[in-house]
Amino acid sequence: MARALVLAWAFALLLLAAPASADEAIVLWHSYRGGEERALEELARAYEKEHPGLTIDVLAVPFEAYASKLEAAIPRAHGPDLFIQAHQWIGPYLDEHLVAPIGDALPDEDVAAFDAASVRAVTWEGVRYAVPLANKSLALYVNDALLPETPPSIEALAALAGSLPKGVYPLAYRATNSYYHAPFLHAFGGRLLDERGSFAFFGGEAAASLVFARDLMRRGAVPLEPSGALAKELFAEGRAAAAIDGPWLAPELGERASVHYRVEPLPPAVTGGPPMQPLLTVEAAFVSPSGASRREVRALARWLGGREAGVVRALVGQQVVARADVWLDPRLAGEERLRAFAVAASRAVPMPATVSMQAAWEPANQAIQKVLNADADPELALAEAKRRFDDATRPLPPPASPLPLMLLFGLGLAALAVVAVRKSLDGGFRAEVKRSLPAYGYVTHAVVVVLLLVVFPLAAGALTSLFAGTRDDPRYVGLANYLAILTARGGPLLAHGSFYLTLAVTVLWTVANVTLHVAIGVSLGVLLSGALGRMRAVYRVVLILPWAVPSYVTALAWKGMFHRQLGAVNALLKLVDAPPVSWFSHFATAFAANVATNVWLGFPFMMVVTLGALTSIPKDVLEAAEVDGATRWQRFRLVTLPLLGPVLLPAVVLGSVWTFNMFNVVFLVSGGEPDGTTDILVSEAYRWAFTRDKQYGYAAAYAVLIFLLLAMVSRAFGQRRPTNSEELA
Numbered sequence: 001m002a003r004a005l006v007l008a009w010a011f012a013l014l015l016l017a018a019p020a021s022a023d024e025a026i027v028l029w030h031s032y033r034g035g036e037e038r039a040l041e042e043l044a045r046a047y048e049k050e051h052p053g054l055t056i057d058v059l060a061v062p063f064e065a066y067a068s069k070l071e072a073a074i075p076r077a078h079g080p081d082l083f084i085q086a087h088q089w090i091g092p093y094l095d096e097h098l099v100a101p102i103g104d105a106l107p108d109e110d111v112a113a114f115d116a117a118s119v120r121a122v123t124w125e126g127v128r129y130a131v132p133l134a135n136k137s138l139a140l141y142v143n144d145a146l147l148p149e150t151p152p153s154i155e156a157l158a159a160l161a162g163s164l165p166k167g168v169y170p171l172a173y174r175a176t177n178s179y180y181h182a183p184f185l186h187a188f189g190g191r192l193l194d195e196r197g198s199f200a201f202f203g204g205e206a207a208a209s210l211v212f213a214r215d216l217m218r219r220g221a222v223p224l225e226p227s228g229a230l231a232k233e234l235f236a237e238g239r240a241a242a243a244i245d246g247p248w249l250a251p252e253l254g255e256r257a258s259v260h261y262r263v264e265p266l267p268p269a270v271t272g273g274p275p276m277q278p279l280l281t282v283e284a285a286f287v288s289p290s291g292a293s294r295r296e297v298r299a300l301a302r303w304l305g306g307r308e309a310g311v312v313r314a315l316v317g318q319q320v321v322a323r324a325d326v327w328l329d330p331r332l333a334g335e336e337r338l339r340a341f342a343v344a345a346s347r348a349v350p351m352p353a354t355v356s357m358q359a360a361w362e363p364a365n366q367a368i369q370k371v372l373n374a375d376a377d378p379e380l381a382l383a384e385a386k387r388r389f390d391d392a393t394r395p396l397p398p399p400a401s402p403l404p405l406m407l408l409f410g411l412g413l414a415a416l417a418v419v420a421v422r423k424s425l426d427g428g429f430r431a432e433v434k435r436s437l438p439a440y441g442y443v444t445h446a447v448v449v450v451l452l453l454v455v456f457p458l459a460a461g462a463l464t465s466l467f468a469g470t471r472d473d474p475r476y477v478g479l480a481n482y483l484a485i486l487t488a489r490g491g492p493l494l495a496h497g498s499f500y501l502t503l504a505v506t507v508l509w510t511v512a513n514v515t516l517h518v519a520i521g522v523s524l525g526v527l528l529s530g531a532l533g534r535m536r537a538v539y540r541v542v543l544i545l546p547w548a549v550p551s552y553v554t555a556l557a558w559k560g561m562f563h564r565q566l567g568a569v570n571a572l573l574k575l576v577d578a579p580p581v582s583w584f585s586h587f588a589t590a591f592a593a594n595v596a597t598n599v600w601l602g603f604p605f606m607m608v609v610t611l612g613a614l615t616s617i618p619k620d621v622l623e624a625a626e627v628d629g630a631t632r633w634q635r636f637r638l639v640t641l642p643l644l645g646p647v648l649l650p651a652v653v654l655g656s657v658w659t660f661n662m663f664n665v666v667f668l669v670s671g672g673e674p675d676g677t678t679d680i681l682v683s684e685a686y687r688w689a690f691t692r693d694k695q696y697g698y699a700a701a702y703a704v705l706i707f708l709l710l711a712m713v714s715r716a717f718g719q720r721r722p723t724n725s726e727e728l729a
Contacts, residue, residue, distance in 0.1 A: 025055040026297055029070070029080035031063040032317070034251055039317030040084075043309050047300060054296065071471065074098045074288050081291030082301055087121040087282040090129050090353040092694075096470055099129050100292035105285070105301040106131050113307070115342075118322040121282040121350035130284030131305035132322035134313065135345035136246050138183060138278035140267065141253075144260045146241040153271040154184075157242060158221035164241055170221045172231040173244035175213055176372055178364035180244060183276035184209045186349060187269040192364060197354035199389040201364050207378035210371045212269060217372060224564040225373065225584065235259070247320055247341050263340040265347060280348035282322060314338060320345055356393050359693040363388040366675055374585045374674050388497075391489060392692040396468045400478035405466070458707065465700035474697075481701035497676055497684070499705070506660060506680040509594070513659045514652060516599045521606020522644070526636065528607070529614045540611075547604035555668035558597040562669070584673040591670075591678050598665045602658075606651060613647035614640070653717045657710055681706050 032040055037060060044056040059080070061069055067089065073079030075097065085093075093099045106128050111119055118132035142150055146164065151157040160170045174180040178201070182192060190205035200206075216222045223230060232249060234240040236259055243249070244266065253259055266276040285304050291297040303309060310326035313319045320341040326332065327342060351357065367385035370376040423429045465482070469475040484490075488498035495501070528540055546554065561568040562583040570580040583589045617640060625635045661682045666672065672679040672687075679687070681702060689699035 024294075025057050026082060026291075026294075026300055027057045027059065027080045028300075029059050029061055029066075029083040031061055031066040032084070033060070033063075036313075036317040036319060039313045039315075039319070042316060043304060043312055046312075047303060051296075056300070070098060071096060074290075075471070077290060079288055081288060081294060081297045083286055083288065084133065084283055085130075085286055086351075087130065087132075087284050088351045088353045088357055090122070090124050091355045092358065093286075094124065094129075095355060095473075097289065099286045100289045101127050102130055102285075102287060102301065103292065103298055105287070105298040106305070107302075110302070110305070113323055113325050114305075115322050115324050115346055117280055117346065117348065117350055118282045118284075121280060121353070122284050124353060130282075130286045131301045132282050132284050133305055133310075134283040134319040135322050135342070135348075136248070136281045136283065136320065137341070137345045137348040138180065138244050138246050138266060139341055139344040140264045141235060141243040141245060141249065142262050142264060143235070143238060143241050144262060146238070150242075150264055150267065153268045153273070154216070154276070155270045157267075158216050158219055160241065161220045167239055169223055169234060169240045171216065171242050171244070172223060172226060172234045172240035174228050174231060175217065175222055175226050176365065176369045177228075178361055178368060179279060181209065181213060181364075181368055182349075183244070183266050183278045184213055184269055186277040187274060188212070191349075192360055193352045193354065193357060197352065197356040199356075199360055199363070199386045201360070201367070202379075202382035202386045206382050209269075210368065210378040210382075213368075214372055214375075214378075223566075224582070230563075230566070235261075247318070247338075250318065250337060263337040263344075265340065265344040275347060278344065278348045279351045280345055281351055283319075284322075355693065356389075358691070359392045360389055362687065362691045363392070369673060370675055373582065384496075392695075396475055397477040397480035397484070399475050400480065402476050402478075405478065461700045462704050464697055465704050466697070468695070468697045470694075471696075477697070481698045482705070484698070485701055485705065497679075499681075499702075502679060502681055502684050503709075505591075505678065509591070509662075509666075509680055510656055510659045512595050513598050513602060513662075514656050516595070517602040517606045517655055517659075518648065518652060520599065520603040521608075522610050522641075522648070524603070524607045525610025525614060526640070529611060543607060544604045546600050547602075547608075551601055551664045552668060554601055555597055555665050558593070558600070559669045562593045584670055586674060587677045590673055594665055594669050594678060597669050598659065598662055601665070602655065605655065606648075609647060609651040610644065613644050616647075617643050649717065653714055657714065660710060661706070 028040075028044065030037070030040055041058055044058050048054055048056055066085070070079060070083060070085070070093075090099065102122075106119075106122075114132050115135060118135055119128070122128055122130040122132055140150070146168065151160065154171065157170045164170060178192065185191065185201065185206060188205045188209040190203065190209055191200045194200040213222075217224060223234065231240070231243055231245065232252060235243040235245075236253055238259065250263075253261065266278060268275050285301040287297055287301060305323060307323060307326055307329070310321040310323045311329050311331055314321045314326060314332055314335065318338065320338055321327070322345075327339060332338070363385035366388070367378075367381040370381045371378050466476060466478060467474040468477045468481065485499045487493075488495055488500065491498065493500050494504075524543060528543075560566075562570075564570065564580060564582045567583075569583070573580060581589055583593045621639060621643075622635055625639050630638065660680075662680070663682045663686065666678060666680050666683045667686070670678045672683060676687075685699045685702035685706070688695050688702060
């Protein structure tokens with residue numbers, strides 16, 4: 001028996017010490033769906049057949065969580081060996097040590113087979129970091145029935161506004177999005193970033209591109225407040241003669257059999273001018289640091305970028321393959337739309353892959369929205385955008401010494417130790433603890449759950465707020481993040497985006513919503529508890545429905561209702577001969593749209609609380625008041641309402657906390673428009689974490705301040721002494 005155990009132990013040690021086998025599974029991550037996913041699965045199975053003993057684990061990760069999962073998994077050796085991602089993440093991923101050079105997966109002899117722009121896109125400082133798979137860029141979708149011949153320019157296309165059928169726009173695209181505006185910017189000689197990664201979206205060329213886009217909207221060539229969903233629907237329903245979009249729109253249009261269209265590269269913006277150049281995104285196969293050391297992983301990456309795999313991805317996945325010789329294959333002779341996208345991609349400008357690219361989108365979008373929606377001065381809007389970009393990408397705070405924090409933590413532990421020793425010496429305390437041991441057993445599981453789900457995350461967030469920098473290279477900066485927030489980053493205390501101005505908006509948002517929640521909820525609760533006959537149950541169910549529907553669904557529905565041209569709210573205003581309102585162009589109207597949406601979501605909670613509280617009020621108290629001659633209003637004001645107080649107070653506190661942090665409504669309805677003025681503290685924290693150069697420490701400091709504010713307010717409400725009528729209740 002002993003000999004068998006020794007042999008088993010030795011065998012286990014040999015297995016652990018043995019190098020990784022060539023037959024070890026290759027883990028491949030992607031965020032594809034539909035045909036693209038089917039093509040990748042087909043290729044993986046075909047490669048396995050060519051290489052017996054090799055297994056490829058293909059994992060589809062939701063697009064929205066793809067980047068964050070890569071960042072979390074790869075440093076901990078739980079991520080993929082090979083993953084497919086857009087090339088513009090090269091800069092951020094190099095900073096976080098998530099990618100390695102592709103090496104012999106893209107040798108020099110293969111480079112000539114690829115589109116030159118795609119190879120440049122995956123090259124960083126002379127080193128190639130990925131194998132290009134597919135190119136994605138914007139092109140022009142043209143409705144065959146409305147435009148048998150494509151106009152020579154966007155300017156000429158806009159001139160057709162009066163000759164098209166009623167209700168049909170010449171062009172539909174996301175005009176307020178900087179990615180979709182980039183072709184116009186390039187046509188006028190501007191750009192988003194310069195070679196050093198600095199913000200370049202300002203100056204005369206950039207302003208001219210915005211003036212051109214604004215004129216398109218003023219002439220009715222482009223719908224007002226155009227979102228991606230609106231542009232897609234207009235073109236799919238035949239209400240737009242042309243649309244600017246990428247290859248991702250084609251699968252959605254494929255379901256609309258009534259729409260016959262062709263795809264062409266983008267024409268010039270003005271007749272006789274240079275062609276518009278969209279931004280180029282290259283989807284490529286990257287290797288993680290662990291995957292780069294395995295020859296079979298690099299071989300798979302090279303094979304995925306090969307000609308035969310490219311044909312499969314084009315035919316099955318409808319991808320615009322980056323390998324140029326694929327388009328010579330006779331099997332792709334009928335793919336005219338894909339060929340048009342390939343031509344458009346060959347004329348595109350590779351998107352900058354610097355870290356600062358991620359921080360450029362928000363200020364650029366805000367500047368475009370101000371000019372197109374609020375008719376702001378282009379030069380001033382772009383200058384403000386540059387200032388915000390520079391502020392978001394300014395150098396990190398200097399390192400701080402952790403000695404004061406360690407000293408404070410040590411003093412706290414010492415104080416706790418002194419208290420514990422004094423308590424342990426108290427005989428009465430020891431006896432109480434001994435008697436309470438059975439009770440502690442009952443609550444132990446709850447304490448553990450609260451520690452794991454509440455206390456530890458709060459402690460982790462508080463600790464994160466003391467650092468700056470990336471996940472792999474954090475820098476301890478002490479209270480510098482808090483100091484920057486509380487000093488408005490060195491600017492005026494009530495400047496745009498400052499903590500104090502955002503706090504004022506948040507308080508106004510909370511007070512307005514909770515007041516309306518209580519007023520409407522209590523009124524409906526009292527009404528439903530009265531004499532409504534047999535329909536009372538039906539009314540209760542109908543009025544609770546807004547609470548039952550997921551908040552993000554409701555928020556998106558209300559956002560559509562507030563659309564300037566196609567919304568239901570402006571349609572109702574039109575019935576009474578009132579002028580249409582651009583709801584998201586001014587703070588007051590955008591704030592009102594947010595409040596209206598949140599009130600719709602929040603009043604059912606107060607109504608249900610009121611209905612429950614009304615059932616506990618003794619009927620004899622109300623009858624006594626009626627006998628004393630009190631009117632119905634007096635009975636409600638002097639008897640019912642005071643008795644509702646003890647129940648409504650916790651509901652108000654809970655509703656205030658929910659509303660204070662109501663991210664969904666603000667983010668989905670107004671999106672912070674105009675110019676971020678309707679953002680609240682939680683949405684501002686989100687932007688610092690995910691749209692402003694991933695400043696997680698700064699965002700964590702925001703979260704800690706939000707927690708402290710809510711804790712203090714809740715404590716203040718909790719210490720409120722009940723009135724005599726409440727004590728009687």
